[in-house]
Amino acid sequence: MYRLNDNQRRQLRELLTTLVGIKSVVASREQANRDRAEEGMAAFLTDHLTKMGMTINRHEVHPGRCNLMACWPGQGTSGKSLMLEAHMDTVPVEGMTVDPFAAEIRDGRMYGRGTCDTKGSMAAFLTALAIAREEDALPADQIWFVSSIGEETCCEGAYALMTTPFRTDAAIVGEPTRCEVVTAHKGPLWVSVETHGRACHASMPDHGVNAIDLMARVIQFVHGPWREHISRGEHPLLGRSTTAVTTIEGGTKINILPAHCRVQVDNRLIPGEPMEKVFDNFRRMLAGHLGDERLFTVTGLTSSGQLDTPPDTPVVRRLLDVCRRAQGKAQPQGVNYFADTGPFSEAGIASVLFGPGDIAQAHTADEFIELEQLYLATEIMLTLLTENAGKSIVD
Ligand SMILES: [Zn+2]
Structure with missing residues (x-):
């Protein structure tokens, strides 16, 4: 030495x-x-x-x-x-x-x-x-x-x-x-999800679509089926891929049914599938979970190998x-x-x-x-x- x-x-x-x-x-x-x-x-x-x-x-x-x-x-x-x-x-x-x-x-x-x-x-x-x-x-x-x-x-x-x-x-x-x-x-894959509702007076919630309500289902998807999906493989030094919802914002006023809600999701992926494929899977599986792909938009924020x-x-x-x-x-x-x-x-x-x-x-x-x-x-x-x-x- x-x-x-x-x-x-x-x-x-x-x-x-x-x-x-x-x-x-x-x-x-x-x-x-x-x-x-x-x-x-x-x-x-x-x-x-x-x-x-x-x-x-x-x-x-x-x-x-x-x-x-x-x-x-x-x-x-x-x-x-x-x-x-x-x-x-x-x-x-x-x-x-x-x-x-x-x-x-x-x-x-x-x-x-x-x-x-x-x-x-x-x-x-x-x-x-x-x-x-x-x-x-x-x-x-x-x-x-x-x-x-x-x-x-x-x-x-x-x-x-x-x-x-x-x-x-x-x-x-x-x-x-x-x-x-x-x-x-691992490599990060950061995405944001926005849900699209329809605003109305909160005293008549049946007249609109509550974007926060939709987001509750998105979060349930990320921490449920999505987590299960991306954690199925295991790397000898890294363990499994992880995912977490890390930020949320939505709504404008206490008496208005919210039209927009947005979350950011931090995925940490073990080597294997290409990032684009994981991103496509996320969007496809989320559409399946919510039953209508017009209810949300997924945007890729950043990823690294x-x-x-x-x-x-x-x-x-x-x-x-x-x-x-x-x-x-x-x-x-x-x-x-x-x-x-x-x-x-x-x-x-x-x-x-x-x-x-x-x-x-x-x-x-x-x-x-x-x-x-x-x-x-x-x-x-x-x-x-x-x-x-x-x-x-x-x-
Ligand atoms: Zn450094």
Whole structure:
């Protein structure tokens, strides 16, 4: 195992402190476009990667919001490629009980927005790459460092990148996995359902059609037959698909029979059926349940691909092997959240999630990362890179 010395650990902490100090909050697509949310991060990374000797390609997704793809030109002789990826954006900072940008270190932890999700991973990857390059111990694969925008709004940057010709053979995507290798996650399918009633005075309810009454039957469908339908399959690492009605609004006034009611439904699907097919099934089965498809409209809000990378994929096998030596044990893991691995995997890139910190601390009011996790992730990445110097990791 590669071990970081005190000086390297200090530089790693300083790098993460700098990254956390750069605000890159994404609350919504509109806000992020207006604020050019990742511009500061992209500027810092451009400078930092240039100092590492890398050449940077910018992929503009929205004005002032660019994915960055960096490599050392001419490096890599295997004809294969590996990307280390970490998103630039963070969730908002409202309600935080620690200074979001101060990166205060206390009791072996660094506190701040993004320490855990996912600037910790970014600092670990950048540090590992820089040291491996300094020691002239890079693998024979072309190595890319990629940083995306808008991950927190459903992997927007990664999806946009996959509409370009940019591809690698494999990807290690930085997310707080406690330095475990995550090979599977579910994909979200978010839909909204609106019921169409007919308003009338509430004193004569028989003269109208009550949209809330209709919605009660929709909810009964989602939590009944629909739940039963989508939970029939089981994945060894992920269990079953789930569904839940999560928002509701309807009605205008206490004495008016409501003409409209709307709910949002969060489906989390295990790998298997294509999203479009699941969506069609939802609409078809709901029409059957209500007996009339004119009573409602279903709208797809967003969806993101699942991850299900075979554990015997070379990059997975090698990463698991290093993790096993570092931590005594390592098994492929499944998680319930989704990440840039969704779009990458859909585009045919063999992808895994790996990074320091615990997802339980992501998005929280006192987000932090344990420094030991940060060091460990960096040492694991360094070991993976340097012990495969001159060889392929992905083949
Ligand atoms: Zn993340």
